[in-house]
Amino acid sequence: MKAFSLVLTSLTIVISGIAHGAEIDLNHIQRLGPVNQLAVVPLSKSAHADALRANLVANLIDQSSDKKPETVQVFNQQLTWQTASSKAQGEGWLAYQLPVSTQRFTQGTLTVKGLDNPQVYLNGQLVKSANEVSLDLLNGDYNIVILADGQQQDTPFSLDWQGKSDIDELDFSEQKTQRVSAEQLFDAQVISDLTLSPNGKYLLQSTIEYQPSQGDTPIQVTELHKVSDNSVVYRWQDNRPSSAVWSSDSQQLAFVVNKQIQLLNMADLVIEVVATDIENVSGLHWYGDSLLFNWQNPFKADEKATSKRFRALEDRWSYWRDNTQLYQLDVASGFIRQLTDNKISTDFVDSNLDKNTLLLTRSPVDYAEPAHGLTQLIELNLKDLTETMIGEYRSFSGALYADDGMYITAGPRFMDGVGIQDKSIEVNDYDGQLYWRDDKGNVSALSKDFDPAIGSMTKLENDDVVLTVTEGDRSPLYLFDKSKSRFSKIDTGIDMVTNFSVAVEQSTPTIVFAGTSATVPQKAYKMALNASRKELLFDSQKLSYANTRLGEIQDFDFTNKLGQNIDGRVYLPADFDANKKYPALVYYYGGTSPVGRHFTGRWPFNLWAAEGYVVYVLQPNGATGYGQAFSGRHVNAWGKYSADDIIEGTKAFLNAHSFVDPKRVGNMGASYGGFMTMYLATKTDIFAASMSHAGISNLSSYWGHGWWGYGYSGVASRGSFPWNNPELYVEQSPLYHADKITTPLLLIHGNADTNVPVGESHYMYTALKLLGKEVELVEFNGQNHHINSRQARFDWWNTTMAWFDLKLKDQPEWWNSLYPETK
Structure with missing residues (x-):
């Protein structure tokens, strides 16, 4: 179980009033040591004393997180946590731990007696090296650890708590579990991204977590897993890949890192650089043996300018004057060509290799109708780079090619309100709907009688689509069966699916997904799309909340x-x-x-x-x-x-x-x-x-x-x-x-x-x-x-x-x- 620490966020304030002190019953305190075989240099005298003790405390908390005495192996000496009331034998450094609970914000002073150079930690975080330590405790459960170089000969060990007033009371009784803390909820490791290979054999998984010592800087790791046994075959941490995308045959993984486009070849796990010195590149997408990507040209403001003339309402957005266009990289030769050139940024939507076309969108300034924005859906012919305007829409979200047409997600008012259930009622443009547009341009509403709001969509090889939806206060996944024109919920067993990926090339696709429920931390599973039996891949509850109630x-x-x-x-x-x-x-x-x-x-x-x-x-x-x-x-x-x-x-x-x-x-x-x-x-x-x-x-x-x-x-x-x-x-x-x-x-x-x-x-x-x-x-x-x-x-x-x-x-x-x- 991981140790989570409390960051004290308020200063101790001296207030008036008499607070009575109380010596803490030694039976509530556990001791480890003395560790006499290591007493060559006292803990506090080491050249790296702070780091040495911090690592020691972190490991002690991990080993004693369930608050039960355990045997601890320190080099060749076996030690056991035991009550502090027992006699300490020998000389050397010692560790004490004490459970503490509060039912309100509590302030006071912890006084340590009988120890040489004590250092007090609260939930693994150093508070102070001193005999008297002021504590500000929020409503919650804690573990206090005290490290010391050794015992004092003339003064018996004791801990004393003195609250600032008679309301500042602490409970030192042992508890098997702890209430959830803010640090757990923010710091715990969670999955941030999942990407399955089309054949379902490999999974690219990214995680993020925080540690008090790193402050606001997250610890982010990306790993390549073999799906069959969840083993790790490749790992990135310092230079993590972005915009990662699998080739259709699952043999290559393309990604952006260090201003380069790189390929990881699955046959030998060798990385090949296919484009370099390309800053501000994103959105990789395989197109046959080539790669499509967005290349942004950031706007450079005149640093000497004393004023700015706004061009539009959107000009208040700090990024609006940046311009992004679409490019194509021939992987074999390394040659890159520009596919679009427009004053308005171009966004890639989807591709159709058989038709040799791409779907693109642009958003020109247009306030003529609510919601005062316009989206152009454009088809680009890669043979001659000609563009065909498919339509201009006020409530467009996305589109995907299918064999004989395309899926579109948009609001109920799309195409003059074809998705509105009842023309007599007001509708909300944010209530996402699913549409079908055939090759002749005819549009039909697929979700008019489907109450959940449609979010994103992923198309399978047979033209069915997996949908993220908002259904009441839950976010499940649904499958739309194109042949039957039917929606069916995918049995994930999770209230809020936050990440998912599907092996789109499998006849019976594998799906991996991660998410939480109201009182269940994040878990990730894999399962066959047409089944309900799941295999657990990741469990935040086990990693970070095992002893939490x-x-x-x-x-x-x-x-x-x-x-x-x-x-x-x-x-x-x-x-x-x-x-x-x-x-x-x-x-x-x-x-x-x-x-x-x-x-x-x-x-x-x-x-x-x-x-x-x-x-x-x-x-x-x-x-x-x-x-x-x-x-x-x-x-x-x-x-x-x-x-x-x-x-x-x-x-x-x-x-x-x-x-x-x-x-x-x-x-x-x-x-x-x-x-x-x-x-x-x-x-x-x-x-x-x-x-x-x-x-x-x-x-x-x-x-x-x-x-x-x-x-x-x-x-x-x-x-x-x-x-x-x-x-x-x-x-x-x-x-x-x-x-x-x-x-x-x-x-x-x-x-x-x-x-x-x-x-x-x-x-x-x-x-x-x-x-x-x-x-x-x-x-x-x-x-x-x-x-x-x-x-x-x-x-x-x-x-x-x-x-x-x-x-x-x-x-x-x-x-x-x-x-x-x-x-």
């Missing part, structure tokens, strides 16, 4: 006042007691996508439950994956339906769960969900505290200033503008109703947010300050719309939960330690 999850749906079923789920605390009264958190999005059943991510529901909250997640009207009528209620609503569902759902949730304290319920959301949080604060007082991350307070300013504001509003506010529908832009903007807000509100925003500019939180902060309302604004420096870097993510999570501990648990200590009045 989670709370249960329960479905909780309710029928709203319109008679519609509103999907939801409830996470219970890890040590749930139905006789207790718990605070609760309500989470939602509302911005046209459901909140998926991911195990972890930016919104760690399992962590909140581990910290003692009941968590209710619901999917209000407007979300895709529940049918066109349901998702269509997102359009020109901006909270009207969603707010009603959230308020009604929260009341139903409270009525159905007597162990939740109705006076201690908080709510939060991000982006559109942050908008929903501010909007809800103008509509209800059922929440005791609220948090809006990157929320929209003024629809007009987001529409006009956010990088994608005009485009998103072209869907969410289709046909409505500030000049023709001021009621929508004013009445649905929380800013214009700030005087109605009574709920304490925390506003969090990255000050480098390009999607929802940070001003959206500032508008609301200004309004509430002038109105004398309770509001906090926390900016995260240099962070964009999503807070993704490791330490910033922990700080963000801590800020959010410290706020709710302050308001829902009446525990101000954590918040005050993060944001003291003196700073």
Whole structure:
């Protein structure tokens, strides 16, 4: 089992008040050593003392992670973990370990007596080398390890805990498992990419993980596996391949690395460089014996320029002036030719070797109709490089060649609304649909009566396609059988499939996939596409969560006042007691996508439950994956339906769960969900505290200033503008109703947010300050719309939960330690 460490994210603050100290019972502490056979140079005196001790602690934690005494082999000396109350025999270095649990943010001082040069580690992370060590512990379970050069002759060993006040208590009793931690959820190794060879014999697998010592720098590894026994036949780490793609005969793997296009020949595992000095190349695709690729020409701004004239709304995008075109590499000769040359970037979509053609897309500037963007689908003849325009579309997503036509994914309005189920209802352009276009140009809707929203597609040799879909709050895989025109779910047993690959050339294709469920960490499997028996390839639970306990999850749906079923789920605390009264958190999005059943991510529901909250997640009207009528209620609503569902759902949730304290319920959301949080604060007082991350307070300013504001509003506010529908832009903007807000509100925003500019939180902060309302604004420096870097993510999570501990648990200590009045 891997050891995960806690990064202390707050400074210890000296506060007034008397705290009583207590010597810790030695029976709670385990000792290893003395290790007298190695006492040549004391641990602390080594030339590489810090690295030596850090490695020692990491290995000790790995060997003692289940908290049971074990025999440890140190060179030729066998040692056993035993209680510290037993007499230590001999001289040499020692290690002590102590389990610690907290039920709230806890501060205090750990005092070590009777040891020479003690060094204190918390979950494998060095805190300090000292006899007195200040600790700030978040609500959770920990393992303290102390290393020392040896024992003092005149002072017996003891550990003493002195809390800063009488509330700062620790539990030192041994536990067989630990509650999940933020570090586990962020750091654990997961699969980031899977690519099967067409014949199903080889799998290219990439993983990513983090370690405290590496900070924000991930550890990424790409391995080539033999599928038959999952053995590794090749491995990259320092120079990992990108844009990897298999040849149709599975004999060569092409990829980009070090400004080169390289080939790995499977016959002898020898790498051949076929193109060099080619920077900004991506998107490799085999075409017969040649390779197609995108080559970007980055725009070089005039460094001396003092101004910029915008060419279009898209010019606010930092990358819009870059130009990418398509090239072809003849592998045998190394000759490269340019296939497209256009002022507009060209994107490769698919190829047809038999017809000698490629499918391409371009996106010219065109605001004539919502969503104020246009996609051109173009066929390129490789014989003479002539281009044929297939069509110009407003809601196009992708296309794939088939034997007698092509598949297309697009919104319901594609081709004058051929995919709309009911012409009398509003539809959501983000509700993906599957279409068929025959060789004569006739288009038919394949998924009109299929409620899940279509995502990506992979075509098999027989022209069937494997589809990623959004189905309620799950993301399964479906197979579309072309001959029967039928959708069937692939039995993966996983709620959220995040990566998959299919051996497209097999008569009975093999599929590999990775994903999570709401309370199950990432696993990866292989199986035959037409079977249900799976073979496990990767198990994050075994690697990183073997001794972790989670709370249960329960479905909780309710029928709203319109008679519609509103999907939801409830996470219970890890040590749930139905006789207790718990605070609760309500989470939602509302911005046209459901909140998926991911195990972890930016919104760690399992962590909140581990910290003692009941968590209710619901999917209000407007979300895709529940049918066109349901998702269509997102359009020109901006909270009207969603707010009603959230308020009604929260009341139903409270009525159905007597162990939740109705006076201690908080709510939060991000982006559109942050908008929903501010909007809800103008509509209800059922929440005791609220948090809006990157929320929209003024629809007009987001529409006009956010990088994608005009485009998103072209869907969410289709046909409505500030000049023709001021009621929508004013009445649905929380800013214009700030005087109605009574709920304490925390506003969090990255000050480098390009999607929802940070001003959206500032508008609301200004309004509430002038109105004398309770509001906090926390900016995260240099962070964009999503807070993704490791330490910033922990700080963000801590800020959010410290706020709710302050308001829902009446525990101000954590918040005050993060944001003291003196700073």
